[in-house]
Amino acid sequence: MSKLSDLAAANGLERxxxxxxxxxxxxxxxxxxAFAWTLSNYRLLASTARSRLGVAWLIVVPALQITVYGLxxxxxxxxxxxxxxxPFLIVGVVLFQFLAGSFSDGARSITSNSALAKSLSFPRVLLPLxxxxxxxxxxxxxxxxALVFLPIFGEMPRWSWLMMFAVIGLASLFALGIAMISARLTVHFNDLSQxxxxxxxxxxxxxGVFFSVDRLTAGLPWLSFLEWANPVSVYLALARxxxxxxHPAExxxxxxxxAWGVVTMVFGFFFFWSAEERYGRAG
Amino acid sequence: MLVRENQKAVVVVDNAKVTYRVYASGKAVQENVDSRVKRQGNLRTVEAVKGVSMVAYEGDVIGVIGTNGSGKTSLMKAISGLTPLDGGKIFASSRPSFLGVGAAMLKELSGEKNIILGGLAMGYSRSEIKEKLDEIIEFSGLREFIDLPMRTYSAGMSERLKFSIAASREHDILIIDEALAVGDSKFRKRSAERMKELAQNAGCVFLVSHSLKTILETCNRAIWLDNGVLKADGEAYEVCKAYADEVGADLDD
Known part of the structure; x- marks a missing residue:
């Protein structure tokens, strides 16, 4: 301990x-x-502010994607x-967009907000959040x-649709974990963003966004572990x-x-949190 | 100067070092042996702060002077905890607030939305920031333009807005970086008054400025950073005088 550290301790100062x-x-x-909520709202607004259709693009782009994939x-x-x-494709694309978006936006969350992180102190986990x-x-x-188009393609509304809340809840745990992990990794290795x-x-x-994983594993039984080892296909199966x-799921x-959700989320949080002090230098 | 009896220390800086690692391509104009920039392939390390020690006491208003690139802002950001240290330690009685220009903003959004976002990040609740909103807009003097996206603001206007947001709150330990250089003379006068108010209520203030006149008017003490090293620390007039003599500056400027 140096003399100055002693002085700091004597005055009750914190590092x-x-x-x-x-x-x-x-x-x-x-x-x-409220900050996390407002930041995400404003970012969505800002991302489309200069286009004529504005936030409508957030729906138009995936609708076009589904059309193209469908064709x-x-x-x-x-x-x-x-x-x-x-209907199989619509549910697949909508949920996959959610998971992939969490991954890529999470990865950018610290680096793209580095000006914010450098000038204000707040818990950094708010950014991936x-x-x-x-x-x-x-x-x-x-x-x-999806709710508009499913009935058009012959899927009538039914009670089990409410279970989608449970699916998205579990998928969100997983997605948030992935967002926190990729956020920290991008800070260490910016190359990851490429x-x-x-x-x-x-x-x-x-x-299995556009095909059924069953079909793949039916011919190659040794691949059947993919049914549970790939969390993305697990959530897709539950959603369908x-x-x-x-398309019933076991x-x-x-x-x-x-299990995937809780483990990824808990690991992701501690992985992110343990580097909390470093994020001020990101970007 | 370093250790004073009978006064409460609020910030202790113990041999602080800040080094930046930057990827840069191209050749340096010349290799300089004691340059603070060291090269290793494309990776350059810049020793911005090379081991600074100092103690700030309650009631101190400390001017921070030095040429551009002397490590002033790096040291201040390290004191506020925004930039991690590469060596040494910094202690404080509470988290110092860095009130600098260049705070984060979303350029596509209106000034008003940026005020709300900045306020929430500083820890205001939603209702508090709604209450303060009018006051901040008034202080910034940008009411006419407040609903325009910030990308349409001039550099001076956006700096004014950022300063107005940050200055709306009281802080225990306050670090003000170059804020007085912001805006036109009318706004500069208003922000100088606001800074004096903030300094009175704060336990300790650091003021980074290139204006020796401002330092002499507001500070009781000054530190001089040169090439990442603390060159002088003492009574404001003496330090400013020594600095002015060396770089050929004017004390009234």
Whole structure:
């Protein structure tokens, strides 16, 4: 201990920038929840502020995507198409957008807000959290779109649709965990941001967004572990189970989905929080 | 100067070091042996603060002077905990607030929305920021433009808005970085008054400024940073005089 450290201790001073205790940290996050909410709202507004259609783009783009995927995969897959193809694809794309968006926005959340992080002190986890809130807002818009189009393609509303709240709850735990992990990784390795589109693409093809994972594993039984080992396909299976006919999921998948969600979220939080002091230098 | 008896220390800086690692391509104009910029492939390390020690006591208003790039802002950001240290330690009685220009803003959004966002990040509740909103707009003097997106603001206007947001709150330990250089003379006068008020209520104030006149008017003490090292620390007039003599500046400027 140097003389100055002794002086600081004698005067009861605290080290600046020290990571607060977990309880205080969480309390501070809760206190500033309005900030996370407002930041995500404003960012969504800002992202489309200069275009004529404004926030409508947030729905138009995925609608176009579904149309294009529907046409392309519908033609390419031919008779290999899963039953009830369009509702299958709509649910898949909407939920996949949510998970992929959490990953990519989460990864950018610290670096793209670095000016904010450098000039104000607040719990940094609010940034990936706010990226998550944006994804919820986008998702609810898409869900409205899905609820309009599912009946048109022959899926009548039914009570089990309410179970979608449970699915999205579990998927959100997982997505928030991923957002926090990718946020910290991007701070350490900015190069990750270049890889994100590829990782997302691979996940898109490997998770059964436009085909059924069953079909893949039926021919190759040793791949059947993918049913539970890939969290994205777990959440897609659960969502299709509650939303559309002809694609029931095994009930143990609920437990798998919950486990993936809780583990990813808890690990992600501690992974993010343990580098709290470093984020001021990001970007 | 370093240790004073019978006075409560509020900020203790113990051998603080700040180093930046920056990826840069291209060749340096010349290799300089004692340059603070060290090269290793494309990675350059910049030693912005090279081991500074000092103690600030309750009631101190400390002017921070030095040429551009001497490490003033890096040291101040480290004191406020925004920039992590690479060596040494900094202690404070409470989290120092950094009141600087260049705070974060979303350029596509209106000035008003930026005030709300900045206020929430500083810890105001939703109702508090609604109450303060009018006062902040009034202080900034930008009422006419408050609903325009900030990308349409001039540099001076956006700095004014940022300062107005930050200055709306009381702070225990306050670090003011170059804020007086902001805006036109009318706004400068208003912000100088507001800073004096803030300083009176705060336990300790650091004021970074290139205006020696401002330092002499507001500060009882000054520190001089040169090349990342503390070159002088003492009574405001003496430090400013020594600085002015060396760089050929004017004390009335």
């Amino acid at each position: 600046v920038g020290k990571r607060p205790k977990l309880g205080n940290y969480l309390r501070d996050v809760f206190k500033r929840r 392309i995969f519908g033609l390419v897959l031919g008779s290999a198409r899963p039953d009830n193809f369009l 706010s990226a998550m809130v944006s994804q919820w807002l986008k998702f609810s818009g898409l869900m409205v779109l 890889l994100i589109p590829f990782i997302t693409r691979i996940a898109f093809y490997a998770s 189970d509650v939303m559309i006919t002809g 009930s143990w998948l609920w437990a798998v989905g919950a």
